[in-house]
Structures are given as C-alpha cells and as structure tokens.
Amino acid sequence: MTRINVRVDGASYQDDVEPRTLLVHYLREQLGKVGTVVGCDTSNCGACTVHLDGEAVKSCTVLAVQADGAEVTTIEGVSRGGELHPVQKAFHEMHGLQCGFCTPGMIMASIDLLADNPDPSDDEVREGIEGNLCRCTGYQNIVRAVQHAAGEMRGAPAGDGHVAPAAVDTAAAPHVVGQA
Amino acid sequence: MIPAPFEYARPTTVDEALQAMAAGGEDVKVLAGGQSLIPVMRLRLAAPETVVDLGRVTELRGVREDGDALVIGAMTTHSDVLADPLIRQHAPLIAQATETVADRQVRHRGTFGGALVHADPAGDLPAVALALDAEFVIAGPEGRRTVPARDFFVDYLTTAVDEGELLVEVRVPKLDGQWGMRYEKFNRVAQAWSIVAVAAAVRRENGHITEARVGLTNMGPTPLRAGAVEAALSGAEATPEAIAAAAAHAAEGTEPSSDLNAQADYRQHLATVLTRRAVTAAAGL
Numbered sequence: 001m002t003r004i005n006v007r008v009d010g011a012s013y014q015d016d017v018e019p020r021t022l023l024v025h026y027l028r029e030q031l032g033k034v035g036t037v038v039g040c041d042t043s044n045c046g047a048c049t050v051h052l053d054g055e056a057v058k059s060c061t062v063l064a065v066q067a068d069g070a071e072v073t074t075i076e077g078v079s080r081g082g083e084l085h086p087v088q089k090a091f092h093e094m095h096g097l098q099c100g101f102c103t104p105g106m107i108m109a110s111i112d113l114l115a116d117n118p119d120p121s122d123d124e125v126r127e128g129i130e131g132n133l134c135r136c137t138g139y140q141n142i143v144r145a146v147q148h149a150a151g152e153m154r155g156a157p158a159g160d161g162h163v164a165p166a167a168v169d170t171a172a173a174p175h176v177v178g179q180a
Numbered sequence: 181m182i183p184a185p186f187e188y189a190r191p192t193t194v195d196e197a198l199q200a201m202a203a204g205g206e207d208v209k210v211l212a213g214g215q216s217l218i219p220v221m222r223l224r225l226a227a228p229e230t231v232v233d234l235g236r237v238t239e240l241r242g243v244r245e246d247g248d249a250l251v252i253g254a255m256t257t258h259s260d261v262l263a264d265p266l267i268r269q270h271a272p273l274i275a276q277a278t279e280t281v282a283d284r285q286v287r288h289r290g291t292f293g294g295a296l297v298h299a300d301p302a303g304d305l306p307a308v309a310l311a312l313d314a315e316f317v318i319a320g321p322e323g324r325r326t327v328p329a330r331d332f333f334v335d336y337l338t339t340a341v342d343e344g345e346l347l348v349e350v351r352v353p354k355l356d357g358q359w360g361m362r363y364e365k366f367n368r369v370a371q372a373w374s375i376v377a378v379a380a381a382v383r384r385e386n387g388h389i390t391e392a393r394v395g396l397t398n399m400g401p402t403p404l405r406a407g408a409v410e411a412a413l414s415g416a417e418a419t420p421e422a423i424a425a426a427a428a429h430a431a432e433g434t435e436p437s438s439d440l441n442a443q444a445d446y447r448q449h450l451a452t453v454l455t456r457r458a459v460t461a462a463a464g465l
Contacts, residue, residue, distance in 0.1 A: 018185065019187075019231065020186060041222070042219065043219045055288040056284055057289050061215055065233070130284075131284055
C-alpha cells in the first residue's frame with residue numbers, strides 16, 4: 001500500500017491505496033464520488049473525465065498514486081453554493097443529453113476546453129470533446145450546449161437561435177476551472 | 181479490468197530512476213504519462229514486477245534551446261509541447277503532429293518521450309522525429325549516449341533504449357528560414373490512430389526544392405523515410421507536377437501491414453496521396 005494525499009472537490013483526503021488502483025476506482029469506491037462514471041474502461045469514451053490540477057484527464061488511465069499531492073475536481077465539485085456550473089446549466093437547458101451516461105465526462109471536458117478557448121467555433125468544440133463519446137445524441141445538442149455555456153461564461157448572449165437564452169447570472173460566470 | 185499488482189517506485193531524479201530500474205527485478209516498466217502503459221496493464225498485456233513512475237522527475241520536463249537545436253525533455257507532455265513557443269517557431273512539424281495525437285485528455289497526460297519510446301507504428305511522433313533527424317539522449321548505468329533517429333526505431337514497439345536505460349531528452353535540429361513543414365494524417369474517426377500519415381519538411385529556394393525530408397507513419401513496423409521521394413525532390417522545381425511525380429515513389433520499398441482498417445495496397449496508395457499533399461503544403465504551394 002502507498003499513502004497518498006489528495007484534495008478532491010475541495011476536501012483533503014489521506015488514504016492508503018494499492019499502487020495499481022485506478023484514480024476512477026479510488027474516487028468512486030473509496031471516496032464515494034460516484035458522479036464520475038466508468039464507461040468503456042479502455043481510455044476511449046471519456047465518461048470518467050475529471051480535472052487533475054486543473055486539466056481534464058481520463059481517470060481510468062491515471063493511477064491513484066499519480067494523483068498524490070494533486071487537486072482533483074469531479075463533476076460533483078463544479079457547482080457553487082447550489083448553483084449549477086454554467087456548463088451544467090447549459091447541458092440541461094439545451095438538452096445536451098439523452099441517457100446521461102456520458103454527461104459528467106462531457107461537462108468536465110467542456111469546462112477544460114472553454115478555459116483554453118472561451119469562444120470556440122463549432123468545429124473547435126467538436127475537436128475539443130473528441131475524447132468523449134456519446135451514443136445517444138449525435139452530438140448536435142452537446143455542441144449547442146457548449147456554445148451556449150461559452151456565451152454565458154463570456155457574459156454575452158448565446159446566439160445560436162435555437163433556444164432563448166435563460167436569465168444569466170453573470171456573477172456566477174467563469175469561476176470553476178483550476179479551483180477546487 | 182485493473183492492472184495486476186506491482187511494486188511502485190517514484191524517483192525524483194534520473195539517477196534515482198536508474199537505480200530503481202536496476203533494483204526492480206526481472207520485468208520493470210517505466211511509467212511516463214501512462215496513456216499507453218496503463219491501458220496495456222489494464223488489459224494484462226503487461227504485468228510488470230515493478231513500475232518506475234517518472235512523474236516527479238522534474239529535470240525531464242520542458243523545452244530549451246541549445247545552439248542549433250531544440251532540446252525536448254522526455255517527460256514534456258503533449259499539451260506542453262503544443263503550448264511551447266520554441267516548438268511553434270523552430271519545429272512546427274512537431275506541433276502539427278502533436279495536435280493530432282489522441283484527444284485533449286490524453287494529450288494532458290501523455291508525453292513526448294513516452295510516445296517515442298513506446299514506438300507504436302501508428303504513433304504520430306516517431307515519423308516526425310525521423311523526418312527531422314532528431315537525436316535521442318539515453319541514460320543508463322554506464323552514463324549517457326546519443327542515438328540518431330535512423331538507429332532509434334529498431335522494430336515493432338522496439339527502440340534502441342535497452343533494459344535498464346531511460347530516454348532523457350530529444351534534440352531536434354532547428355529548421356528555420358526557407359523550411360516549410362506539414363503533417364498529413366489519415367484516420368477514420370476522431371481520436372483514432374493514423375491509418376497512414378506523412379511528415380514532410382521541405383526547403384525551397386528560387387522556385388526549386390533544395391532539400392526534402394519525408395517520414396512515413398504506419399507503413400511498416402517502424403517509421404520510415406521515403407528515400408526515393410526525397411531523392412526525386414532534391415533540386416526539383418517546386419511545381420504541383422514535379423511534386424506529384426516524386427510522391428508517386430512514396431511506397432517504394434515499404435511493406436505495410438493489412439488489418440481491420442486497411443489492406444497493405446490501400447496503405448501504399450494512401451502514402452503516395454498523403455505525401456503529395458504534405459510536400460505540396462510544406463513547399464508553400
């Protein structure tokens with residue numbers, strides 16, 4: 001067993017783990033962070049995406065021991081004070097999901113993308129989330145959701161013409177990436 | 181699936197890493213970014229006795245200039261490569277190829293050196309390193325040695341890095357001035373490996389191509405240089421016709437595999453098409 005210290009969604013943990021433990025299993029089984037799901041188990045689908053020191057990673061392809069000393073943010077840690085993250089809200093409002101299984105990873109990858117590129121083209125959104133597979137939606141509404149969120153986070157109205165922008169709390173704007 | 185149990189070592193220097201590898205028993209694997217190693221360990225295709233994690237060896241990260249060369253630390257992540265201004269300026273071919281590697285999440289963890297030592301024939305960086313005449317600095321118990329790219333890729337998933345040795349850094353000659361570069365990759369779906377890809381660097385002067393270097397991805401068990409194309413381009417006019425004629429030689433001497441994605445003859449066809457596109461773009465046409 002190896003001792004690790006990690007901060008996950010703002011709380012500090014000290015645990016003994018087997019070196020072979022995957023980060024996603026540590027999060028789900030030892031910490032109960034079951035919002036992060038295991039999809040393919042082959043590093044393809046991105047459903048298990050979390051942020052490790054502010055960068056999106058596939059938590060099925062990281063060992064828990066590699067997260068020692070790091071800050072992990074899961075889908076359970078992106079809302080603030082009961083207020084959904086703008087990307088979460090956008091997936092809800094733009095119906096960016098059907099079964100919902102890919103959604104935690106989609107949202108974590110999208111937050112990471114928007115931190116690097118706050119005003120992406122549709123193609124850049126599609127490339128930015130190429131590491132995340134959705135087998136329900138055909139991605140159309142996911143791209144709309146990311147664009148909608150991008151607009152809200154920039155403080156601009158989201159102008160994709162499909163759904164009237166909801167009332168925006170701009171005070172809750174770009175507040176997540178890199179924080180715990 | 182989860183990996184089989186292993187002993188875990190986390191050195192903080194290259195010397196400590198070499199010691200941990202020497203002390204690790206029969207089957208030691210070096211963990212860089214883990215984006216290839218962890219999947220194969222999960223599938224139990226690899227079940228090493230000891231894993232030596234280089235994550236804390238900070239001396240292996242980063243890009244610096246050394247005279248006429250860029251020196252890229254083996255543990256520099258793909259994301260760090262993409263963000264690096266020196267690479268954009270002096271070796272844009274590396275940036276172009278790195279952008280096509282897997283996806284954002286994998287690029288955040290995966291490393292430049294890890295991808296080269298893994299040496300997957302469909303990996304994007306080996307052909308680029310070969311086309312750029314990179315040099316590989318390898319540390320071992322006896323000290324350090326430098327291996328040119330043409331001797332580095334030995335066979336399928338096999339490089340000149342021996343057991344007990346570690347890739348430390350890669351030296352890439354700066355190609356400035358009249359050099360143009362292009363990586364052309366063909367794959368079917370997002371985040372997929374190359375079916376075939378071509379890395380081209382072309383020096384153009386007075387309407388002529390004075391030198392061309394062409395690397396081929398996934399046209400055999402190792403990356404290859406398209407020597408016949410390079411010879412045909414040397415001194416050729418920089419015209420679409422001359423480039424197309426030279427590119428027709430791209431598959432000469434290659435023995436690509438046939439698999440689920442493509443038959444060998446299709447790969448050979450792709451090599452000529454992608455070489456024409458890559459050289460055309462690199463020549464600024």
